[in-house]
Amino acid sequence: MRGIPVASMVIGIASAPAARRQLAQLLGGTEAFLIVSSVDQAREFLGGAETPTTEADVRPVEAVPVDGAPGAAAAAPAPAPALTVDSDRRVARWLDREIELTRLEHDLLLCLMGAPGRVWTYERLHLKVWGNKHLGRGSDMHSVVRRIRRKLATLDASATIDSVRGVGFRLASA
Structure with missing residues (x-):
């Protein structure tokens, strides 16, 4: 099929928060997606492009990974050290340092680590x-996330x- 870019991204538009949550659930397995609240936001993300009227006006859009920043160069990243979790000892490890986790912190971090960027x-x-x-x-979830963020910063x-x-x-790597 000619004219279809190899890399693709799904753009979902939903004005209500509940609809955006539902879209996120539906698109969760998608390699790259963006959810915006209006057509204008989608156009702004795409660089202010007007709606294409002919096939000649269609420009391929480079896919942005879920954990990437819009407009960032797609350079091959150097292998980064990995954040790991030792479930037996319930600790998070970064390089040669580790920190203890509560059960909730451990379980939530494991979920996020299971699909980084998702x-x-x-x-x-x-x-x-x-x-x-x-x-x-x-507030229970936000409290746990806040504690994990502090521990990752430590x-x-x-x-x-x-x-x-x-x-x-979502879990993102810098």
Whole structure:
């Protein structure tokens, strides 16, 4: 099929937070996706491009990995040291340093590490870590994420936990 770029990205548009969460769940297995709240935001991301009217106006768009930044150069990264979790001892390890984790910190970090760059919705994380449905404002989850972020900073790890507003969290490597 001529004209279809090899690398592709799905752009989802949903104005309501609940619809964005649902899109994130549906697109969770997609290699690269972007969720925006309006067509204007999508156009801005694509460089202010007008809607193509003919095949000649269609420009291939380079895919942006979920954990990458829009517009970042796609250079081959040098192998980075990996953040690891020792589940037997319940510790996170970065280079030659390690830090203890609580059960909730351990389980949440393992979820995020299982698919780096992938957005985990609040609902999915709550079900996987707490074993029940996500209800309310999610202050329990935000508290655990805040503690993990502090511990990662203590380790000087380049891995970070990014918030995806209204959707959930993802593990990103710097």
